[in-house]
Each structure stands twice: as structure tokens, then as C-alpha cells.
Amino acid sequence: MVFTALLCVLLSLCSCRAQVPLVLWSSEGYGLPQQTEPAAGEIVSGGELVSYMKSALTTSPHNVVLFLQDRLSMDDFTVYGGVFGNKQESVFLNLESTLEASAHLVLPSLDWSAALSVEELFQEELGIPAVHIKAAEFPQHQLNSSQPSLLVFRLPYTTGTQLKELLKKNDETIGDVLNSLKARGVPYTAVYTGLKPSHITEDFSVSASGGFSGRSLLQAPSNTTARAPVVFNSTTSGPCILLWANIMNISYDNGPWFNLAPLTFDNIVNLDGSICNETLSRLVLNYGNVLTYKSFQVVFEMSKVYFPVSARNWTLMEHVVLNYDGQSVLFNASRGIYAPAEYSFHCQTVSNTDSPLLVPNSTLDNATHWRILFTDFQIQGFNVTGNFSYASDCASFFTPGIWMGLLTTLLMVFILTYGLHMIMQLRTMDRFDDPKGPAISVPQNE
Template identity: 25%
Template sequence: MTGKVSLLLLLSSLMYGVFAKDHVPVLIWNTKQAQSGLPAVPALQYINYSTFQAKYLDPFKPRNILLFLQDALSVEDLSSHPSELHHVKQWMESSHSLYLPNVENAAYLAHDLPSHGYNVVVLEPGVPAAGLDLKQQDNNLVVVKLPSTLTNPSRHRALQKADEVMENVISKIGEQRDFTFIFTGLKPSVEEHSEQFEERIRVARSSMPSEERSGGFHNASCVKINLLSDIVLIYKGSNSTENVTEIAIDDSNAAADSGDCSGDTARILIKYINVPIGSYTAAKVNFHFEFKKEGGQWMLEGVDNSIDDKKTYFKPAKPYVSGIPIGMSYSCAQAMYFKLNETHKTPEIQMKIGGVQMQAFSPAEEKFGGAWDCVGFFTVPIWVGLLTSLFYVFILSVGMYMLSDIKTMDRFDDPKGQPIMVPNTD
């Protein structure tokens, strides 16, 4: 029986994993086991299966898993039908929970976990949960197949029925073990490139602090920094402008961040370990970003850098980050350059950040405030377009005025009467 179940799960996983790369939401909760060390959950970035298992599921340390599989599930189902899934909402709010909006092939858990020593039990729709055979000493994976929602003409009723089945199963066997509960789908109920899908993408993008999050996110105390690319140190020789060496500090070498806020000053320390610097490897590289608050605004004063025991202090080459209102973040996709605070330094050293979003004097939660972008609304192309349009409007106005000032004859010759005589002498 176990072999047939494994074969059935293998075939279904292959069908959904090979022929389509569908992305579905995943809800995880546990009433007893608190998760730790979870990374930030991206709003738009797709999470593949290996990342989902290693970084998001493993921190729950699940010994027994109750996997609820629905035939189709999308983010829209969770956001548009909260009353139909009210039990799920209560469990997520009252437990240690995690919500992942876009996971690739999440149903592959049903095939993968048996290879990790889990005893698999499949509960088909309509089968009572009271008689499940759960082994006492082994890890157990209970796969609960929820009633079909695609064949139900009412999405409202289908989700309500799924919520009732989950509540019934958890009430029967959920208290028998320390279960980690997972709710996901085999495929999305809203197809990609449909109007609903495109609308979801637009809304999610509008709420994101940055369009790309390819670099590193750092959060400590009241300061948050999201680096869109690695920090680069630029060494220039004194005799030739062509003798330039650029060293990128790979964010994958970042260690734990730290920081402090006191009064009108705030700092965040971004630490890197075992960083290749030219021909040798630095044991530690630190960047200490220092911020200052004046009135209702904040600014970036400078960056204190240390490579092992060698310290340098960088000041912004331009006042990039200044005059930012408290409660708002600074965002810029363009490169920012920092120069040494000392003069006549040989060789010349610069620091470059190729895109960043940062916020100081804010709560420690991992969410940026509204973005104060480095590119203002009136950019050079906009100004050129406005001035050109105004110039054409001025020419048109002058032309219309001149046309309106032309005087035409008010009398004309009558062929049956006397001709009009215009005297040509005074």
C-alpha cells in the first residue's frame, strides 16, 4: 500500500513539476514551535522549492506535517475571500505563522519528504480522519486532499467547504501530535497573464520599496538599508587615471548587523567576513553608516570604513541623502560616490554604491516608509519638453495675433453702379 501511495505521489509531482512551473501561495503555521532565523519574504520574487524547504520550512523544525492540498489556489483567494477561510485566518493570527505568496511547485513536498524518512499517509476527500495510522516514533506527513474547487461553480462555496474540511481534520487529529500545518495548492486558480494576475503584479510593485532587491537588506535598531548592488571600493593611482582598481564587497559575506540610535544620531554597522581584497583575504570589513537628524528631517553624514585594522572615513561626494522627512526613506537607482575625508591622499580611494534604499530614525520593523526618490519629478527631459512646448505656443500666439490684426476692405465695386474712386493725392 505504501509503495502504491509513493508511486501515485511521484507521478502527480512529475506531472505538476515538469509540464508546468506554477507558483502558488503557501501558508505555514505551528501553535507550539516558534520559527527562528527566517529571511525576509519578497513580495514579487518567486521562491523555488529548494529555497522554500531550506530557508522557510526547516526553521519550523517540523517533526509531523499536516499538508492541506487544494487543486487550485492563488493570492486572490486569500485576499478576496477572508470570511470563507476564517478558520485559516484565525490559525495564522493565533500561531507562529509564515505566508509565502509565490512558491514554485510547493506540492512537491508530498514526494520529497518520504525520502527524508517521513511516514506518508494520504487522506482522500470524503474519508474520515479518525482512523489514520500515525506511527509514534517516526516523522509523519499527512497529506489531506481537499475537495475540488475547479468543478464547483461557486468559488465562494468551494473555499468555504475547504475551510470546513481543514477545521474538521485539525479538530480530529491536530491535537494528537505537534503538527506543523501547511496549506497550499497544486496550481494557481488565477492563470498568469490574465487580467487579475497583471493587476496583482501592478499593486504589488507599487507597494514595494524597490523594484529590484538583488543586493543585501540590512536592518538594525532604527536604520534600514537595502543595497541594490555590492559596495565597491575604487583605488586610483596618483600618476595615471587609467590605473584604477575596483574591489566589490560581496554581500554574501555579510555577517550580523548591529546599530544604535540615540537622540539625533543613528548608526548601522554592516559587517563582512573573509572578504577577498586584491591578493589577500581580509578577515573583517566594516562599513559604519552614520546618520543625523535635524528638526523633522534626516541626512547621511558619512561612512566609517575599516579593513582589518586600517580605517578610512568617507563623505558623500554630493549631498545625495539630505533633507529627507522623518518617516520616509531615500531611494536611488543611480550610483552614489563617497570620497575620503582627508586631502592629498595617495592613492585616492572612493566608495561607490550602485543603487540603494535607506531609512533612518524609523521603527525596527522590516518595511520602508514612502520613498523620497533621488530623481525628482521635473527631470531634464521633462524640462526640455515643457520649454519646447511653451516656445511653440508662443510662436502660435504671435501668429494668431498678427492674423487677427489684418484689416480687410469694407467696400467693394458694384458692376451696376459707379466705381469707387480712391483719391491718390492730398
């Protein structure tokens, strides 16, 4: 089966960490344009989802039906679907049979924060408001086939022994809605996804002290929760700056570290003073009572610059500024923090100490008294579409480990080649004469 075989392959290649699957299909008689499917393991961002939607709506009907389940993961298809067992035992009979008979697209790894905005993305693309409707009321709902429509059906999710029955009931709801549309002769484009993942696998990350955190026994799940990024919204263009970090440590005169992350992401940090336009983005994080200072600011200044050599626009982090009680320190970052303007920038460690990406301004002596350490740092100042775009990572392709492996391999190849050359030069003797002179002749007595 097309759907089950596709899911079987995708399930073996991707993980279920903070992501949800999305299935898009059109009614019979309508096809989807050829689209490049995401690479195995790649998590589709909000910007990539928009491109998939726009491409699909060029040929598929503009009557869109959204089936938004409270929670959904690929594990639900694995356990309760017909992927690894008898299809007759699957709870997704209607969905699977529909996909086998129609053109469809499966995104197994959609960023769950992007899934939250699926409804808003379709509203913006179609230019119409969404209509939330219950499945039981749909047969009496009037549809105008000549006008686009956006119908949203919310599907519940539970845990425990009732999950299988609930998923089966949700599949029957999908089947009833699609059969009703078919009976009315209304062409449609349907989407089935979840608002949050039902299963999340925690990954490990590097802590500020250099060790690994996040490892735990399978029986003891981590208590950490994912924080939402800081979003600055322009009054004219919507979201224009995104910032996220696992740890945002600062220290003065080798004192103890102060982590700004809880104040930044757990609470609503004040963004007064932030601006963004086509060429400049400035994100200002305003705090109070940091270390011994009553007022404290962290400012990220970014600019968009066109480089003729690469023939594209780049985002440069010009400066990172700390303002505290009327004083300022400035760190230059343009040589280390940059990315294509369409991408976000990500780096595991951003600091001004070891392998610094932040260089203190030589004209400010007090800048050398400050220490900055941001871990799992990601920022985007241009072309924001609701969520982080593909990340340009600061890690070089040839890491020290790769160089050590290459040099060791080249050394071993050289030794092997030299040994083979010496063996090939060996020659066996073709004469066994005594080189000292003629053979001795012994006369015999008669």
C-alpha cells in the first residue's frame, strides 16, 4: 500500500522530538504538483510549510478542510495503524483508503510550533476566515462550491486504554466529512495534523559547565519543558525578530554566572526599544535587578548586507551591547555571527572567552571585565515567517576530530602503500653460481 509503505520508510528514518506529522491530500480527480520532499530526519519549519501550501493550492481546490487533532505523533500511526501489521486491524481505515486513492503529501516531521499556526497560514493564503464546525452539524452546513471555504474540525486526543477507540472514532469522523463532501460534489483539499506532539523524545544538550545534561533513565522522564522563543512583532509586517537560547549567562569580574534565560523565556520580557525594517533589526531585552544593577539591557544589532561575490543578502550581527545603570559595553560580532538573510543563525556556544564570537570593543576598557556565554543560541532578524527558518550553524564542516581522522587515515594509507611498494620490488635469485671463482677440481688416482 502506498500510504503504509511510505510511513514505514519514514518512521525508520525520523525521530519524534517536538514535531508532529502532517498529511495533505486532494479529492479525486485533482493532483498535487511535484514537490521536493524533505530529507530524511529534516524537521519542516513554518516557512517551508508555507511553500508546500502555496504549491499545493496552485492545482488543488480552494475548499480546504482542516482536521486538527489535539495531539498527534508518528508513534500513533505505528502502534494503531496498518504500518507493521494487518491493515484490517488499523484504526485509520478511512484515512489510509482515502490516501491510496488520491494524490497526497506526507510531512512526517513538522515543527509543532508551526503546526499551531496551520489555521492562520491557510487563512492568510486564502484570504478568508476559518469556520469552526462540529462533525455532527456539518450535514446541515451550507457550502458554496464556487467560493473558497476554510472548515476546521477539532479532533480530541486522550491517553490510556481509551486511545485506540478515540483514534478510531476520529478516523470515522474524517470519513463522514469526506463522504459528505463527495456526495455534494464539492472538491476539496484536506489536511490532517496535530497541534502538539503526543510523544516527545528528550535530547541531550551541553551544559554551561561543559558536561552533558538531559540524559535520564527511560523510567524517569526529564522535567524540562520547551520554551517558546522571544518574538518581536512589527506594527506593519508582523513577526520580524526571533531569539532563542538554552542558557544566557553573564558575569562581571569573574563573579558567579547569572542566567538571563528564565527572565527572558519564562516571563514576558520587555522589548521596548526594539525596531526592524528591511535593512536593520535591533532586539532590546529590558531587565530589572540583574546582578547588582537596577536596570539592565541586552541589545542585539543586526543588519542586512548585499555581497556581490555571493550575489545574495546576508544577515550580520554587528554588535551585542550591555547597558547597565547608565553604562555601556559593546562587543563586535560581525566576524563570527552571520548567515544568509533567508536563514537563521545557530551556534552551540556564543561567548567572548573561549573561541570568541564576541570581541570586546578596544575603546571600552570595562568590556574586558564582562563574561558572556550563550548556549544553543539561535537568532533570526529578517525574512521571519512565523518560526525559525533553516539554521546556518557556526560549526565548520572540518572539525578537529575530522581533521585528526583524515590525517590518521592518510598516514595509514602511506604506510600501506610503502609496504606494498617494497613487497613488489622483491626478486628471486635466478643463478646460484659461486662468485669467488671456478669450481675446485680434485684429480683421482688410478
